[in-house]
Structures are given as C-alpha cells and as structure tokens.
Amino acid sequence: MTAPTTTAPATAASSTPARPPAPVIELTAKEIHQYGGVFCPNPKAGMKIWNNHPRVFIEVAHAGEGKCPYCGTVYRLQAGEVLKGH
16 A cells, blocks of 8 residues: 655745845945955945945956845946056
C-alpha cells in the first residue's frame, strides 16, 4: 500500500509589499573621499538615525559608482565630473 499524496494548495501573490528601489545618489568630485569613495550611511541619502546600518566605505573612483552592501544605495559620480589624484 502506498502513502496518500497531497499537494499544497495554490497560493495567491505574496502579501508582502514590494520594497521600493534603492536610491541613487549622484556625487560631485569634491564629495569623493581622498581614497576614492564615500561612506554610507551618508547625509545625502537622507537616512534616519533609527534606520542606519554600520558605516561602510563605498569605492566609487574606479567604476564611477558603488553600491552599499547593507541598504543597496547606489553612489554614482555625476556625468562630466572628473576625479583628480585617485
């Protein structure tokens, strides 16, 4: 005798609301740290104190942009900006 098989009922779409896209922060060359990046959280990102994560360095100089591994905020060098000495 074989065990009866059951199938899970079909579920409706997830009731979890979609997460808004991470912000993209455009930076000028003057806002880039001497080592070629910025720190996140950053005042330009408008993060609230209760919503902060550990401070991390986001390298921007080589690729022109970098993404925070915690919050997903993208820091991008503005078009036409040129970094000197990086």
